[in-house]
């Protein structure tokens with residue numbers, strides 16, 4: 001966090017208007033939507049020799065002013081220039097990811113850059129603008145400039161824990177409450193046998209109203225979501241539908257670490273389990289009041305109906321060492337919507 005403020009002070013990340021203090025989170029900086037959006041024909045990556053602005057001439061259908069508030073329609077793709085830009089020195093790379101509320105609303109949001117060949121990855125030395133590509137998949141949303149749909153982390157060198165280091169950390173900290181499945185990260189599974197009742201998740205309804213992203217605790221759940229109930233620890237996923245489920249394991253991110261959720265390889269092709277994948281230092285940790293926090297799974301199944309079973313491994317958490325201990329943790333003093341959570345929809349629902 002202190003190091004992130006240093007990067008802001010040095011102009012490694014800079015913005016108009018200036019970066020606000022509360023954009024700086026324990027391990028990431030929130031990125032803000034600018035004042036314009038472009039409705040584009042298709043999602044694209046500019047490719048090594050092109051700037052995003054050049055490709056926009058090819059893909060843009062029309063320009064939208066976000067200042068009075070604008071609706072991003074379900075099923076359409078938009079490109080929004082962000083207020084933040086980067087000037088990365090050699091040796092520092094950046095990785096972006098949707099914020100947790102963005103993922104829970106099924107807003108596919110990815111960052112692209114000039115000359116970029118991958119989503120959400122910025123290579124060292126990049127000097128240029130950032131754009132968010134947004135595709136609302138389940139609900140149309142009302143957005144305004146300054147909204148924070150995505151976030152960025154900075155990496156210097158190799159900070160990722162290998163499996164041996166992860167095992168040692170689990171032995172000392174207890175990263176999950178049960179046996180740890182360690183293999184290219186820490187595996188976690190889906191909970192389809194809750195301690196009480198049979199509600200295991202929610203499924204997005206098809207023809208709902210819009211979600212104004214500024215309205216917190218506002219929308220009745222039943223207007224947007226159907227309950228998903230398991231029978232004998234199993235549900236069948238419908239192709240194309242979007243589900244919010246929860247991990248069986250409570251997970252912990254010790255204060256000196258951060259994590260990122262990654263797909264579990266064996267599952268690639270069947271369904272996708274997450275859009276928002278950054279886990280903050282202190283998430284689920286005692287010292288930050290988060291004991292017992294579960295991970296929220298954003299699940300979309302692709303081709304064929306798929307039977308998901310209780311305890312099936314669906315993803316893994318890749319842990320990284322922080323450059324320094326953050327002065328505040330997730331859930332401590334900062335507005336945190338999801339510390340100590342169980343099955344939890346985005347903060348817009350009540």
Ligand SMILES: Nc1ccn([C@H]2C[C@H](O)[C@@H](COP(=O)(O)OP(=O)(O)OP(=O)(O)O)O2)c(=O)n1
Pocket residue numbers: 025098099100101102103261274275276277278279280281283294295296297298330335336337338347
């Ligand atoms: N699929 C995910 C992604 C994240 N988290 C948890 C771990 C994160 O530490 C926490 C918060 O994530 P963000 O920092 O993305 O979100 P904020 O707390 O800042 O909230 P918001 O998205 O509403 O701004 O949510 C989760 O349980 N399941």
